[in-house]
Amino acid sequence: MKLQLALDRLTWDECIDVLDQTKNSVDIIEVGTGVIKEYGMAIVREVRKRFPSHTIMADMKTCDAGGHEAKQAFGAGANIVTVMAFSSSMTIQDTMNVAREYDGRVMVDLLEVQHREKLNELEKLDVALVSLHIGKDRQKKGAFNTDMFQLVEGFPFEVAVAGGIDETTAGQAASGNPDIIIVGSAITKADNPSIAAENIRKTIKG
Numbered sequence: 001m002k003l004q005l006a007l008d009r010l011t012w013d014e015c016i017d018v019l020d021q022t023k024n025s026v027d028i029i030e031v032g033t034g035v036i037k038e039y040g041m042a043i044v045r046e047v048r049k050r051f052p053s054h055t056i057m058a059d060m061k062t063c064d065a066g067g068h069e070a071k072q073a074f075g076a077g078a079n080i081v082t083v084m085a086f087s088s089s090m091t092i093q094d095t096m097n098v099a100r101e102y103d104g105r106v107m108v109d110l111l112e113v114q115h116r117e118k119l120n121e122l123e124k125l126d127v128a129l130v131s132l133h134i135g136k137d138r139q140k141k142g143a144f145n146t147d148m149f150q151l152v153e154g155f156p157f158e159v160a161v162a163g164g165i166d167e168t169t170a171g172q173a174a175s176g177n178p179d180i181i182i183v184g185s186a187i188t189k190a191d192n193p194s195i196a197a198e199n200i201r202k203t204i205k206g
């Protein structure tokens with residue numbers, strides 16, 4: 001099980017600072033959507049330069065122009081890009097085609113997906129990796145909970161989980177045996193990000 005650190009609502013310097021503090025505890029660095037909107041691919045390139053041996057995910061949250069956006073992110077050094085599950089199947093396919101060219105991966109974000117029919121469609125598209133995700137705004141009504149695993153039960157996908165997971169709930173999230181646990185604010189806004197990341201790493205990896 002891998003720990004992915006999501007960098008959201010941070011300045012350029014804060015991103016680098018929190019990564020310097022947590023790099024030994026995290027497997028995957030996520031350059032968050034808002035950070036990408038602020039700084040573009042330049043920050044993906046910077047993170048790649050400073051953390052050459054980490055896997056980097058660019059949380060593009062692509063919903064159209066999949067091929068173009070995937071080229072931007074992989075070209076800047078990302079290993080994984082995200083595309084929204086509600087996108088056209090052509091967008092998802094174009095994103096996956098570009099990922100193959102770059103030897104990269106695509107994570108399909110299941111934000112707001114409620115029905116397993118969508119998962120059937122994604123399976124037919126040969127999607128390999130999905131994320132069960134409670135968005136920041138939706139978190140006002142509750143964070144990620146293990147009931148969400150039902151959506152993907154029986155499908156062959158690798159699964160990431162995200163949405164308000166913290167030191168107290170990481171164990172619960174890990175109990176569903178996802179492949180990746182994504183944590184953002186609980187680490188980046190902690191008094192000591194290094195200790196928070198290490199505590200979560202220990203909780204999910206034992």
Ligand SMILES: O=C([C@H](O)CO)[C@H](O)[C@H](O)COP(=O)(O)O
Binds near residue numbers: 008136163
């Ligand atoms: O994808 C995310 C969200 O939509 C904001 O862009 C976050 O990276 C993800 O939810 C993890 O962050 P936390 O919820 O703060 O743990």
